[in-house]
């Protein structure tokens with residue numbers, strides 16, 4: 001059965017930019033999208049009429065080829081999306097996925113972050129094609145916006161805090177970039193584990209939201225006189241001991257300051273480097289001429305366990321780590337104890353504005369694009 005009729009629209013990255021902002025200004029176009037032709041699809045394919053697509057940091061980095069995984073331009077961005085099933089192939093189990101179902105796409109198995117043929121179908125489009133194994137039911141209580149802000153953010157938070165960081169009830173975790181989409185998910189996950197959360201960000205206003213979202217303490221990390229200063233506050237909050245775990249998605253001066261307010265033997269989780277995003281060359285050139293540098297003196301004297309936490313890479317190398325992670329996240333969703341916060345939504349025609357707002361961290365939580373508006 002098919003409901004594929006109307007011509008749609010899609011965003012296309014025509015070439016890699018020098019930086020994400022260069023790509024947004026000079027390498028992005030909005031094109032007509034004919035509905036997918038079922039005659040050319042696989043019997044296990046599903047066509048999704050996209051309702052909402054997450055605009056993620058990784059979507060931005062990918063447009064300049066500065067992310068480790070590069071779909072070949074021209075490609076349609078949008079790692080994660082949700083929508084309504086518009087067509088299913090004859091070999092798709094109708095009791096699992098049927099036309100009209102509300103679903104979300106698994107960004108590791110389909111779309112620009114996946115490996116293989118489905119890389120070409122991103123969520124910044126009216127229609128996306130995904131293999132049935134990449135299509136999950138949208139949790140009943142979730143909006144489409146929440147659905148596309150679930151897996152990447154919470155899987156990252158789980159992988160970093162629990163699988164890599166072994167965060168436990170009663171411990172204290174310092175979460176940087178807590179206003180961001182993965183950072184806020186980390187706040188939620190850490191609270192579900194039973195940890196005390198100290199969250200940082202550069203804006204008091206946004207941190208108020210993070211506190212409402214569950215953080216026990218919030219600290220403004222905005223550099224005063226060039227250097228962020230939160231170590232004394234962290235020490236005061238931990239009775240002079242320092243934190244057990246650091247969730248560091250920011251890097252640079254924030255990492256250094258964090259290493260001065262950790263407990264001996266703390267786990268230091270390297271999640272990302274939002275403050276120094278240009279470690280690699282632009283336009284998809286390889287090499288890391290601006291690689292980050294480690295403060296080895298602090299790492300040794302504090303007995304730190306510095307752990308790199310690349311969720312997608314670790315999962316591709318050891319797929320078995322994913323089952324327990326998904327089961328726990330979907331269990332929390334089912335129990336009603338986990339709910340992604342979506343800070344901004346844009347119609348497709350305003351994709352450039354959406355991507356720039358994401359890059360500038362203009363809001364708290366997720367950012368989404370609505371292809372049908």
Ligand SMILES: NC(=O)c1ccc[n+]([C@@H]2O[C@H](COP(=O)([O-])OP(=O)(O)OC[C@H]3O[C@@H](n4cnc5c(N)ncnc54)[C@H](OP(=O)(O)O)[C@@H]3O)[C@@H](O)[C@H]2O)c1
Pocket residue numbers: 056057058156176177178179180181182183200201202203206249250270271272273274275276309310311312358359361365
């Ligand atoms: N390890 C993994 O598997 C994994 C998975 C996904 C993402 N990541 C990485 O995690 C990082 C965050 O991703 P995200 O999706 O959460 O991004 P996001 O939603 O844009 O959040 C990033 C947060 O970082 C802060 N920030 C941005 N630029 C900064 C700067 N120059 N200095 C200090 N703080 C800055 C902002 O908070 P304030 O404005 O409040 O300061 C912002 O809310 C990225 O580096 C990304 O590559 C890693």
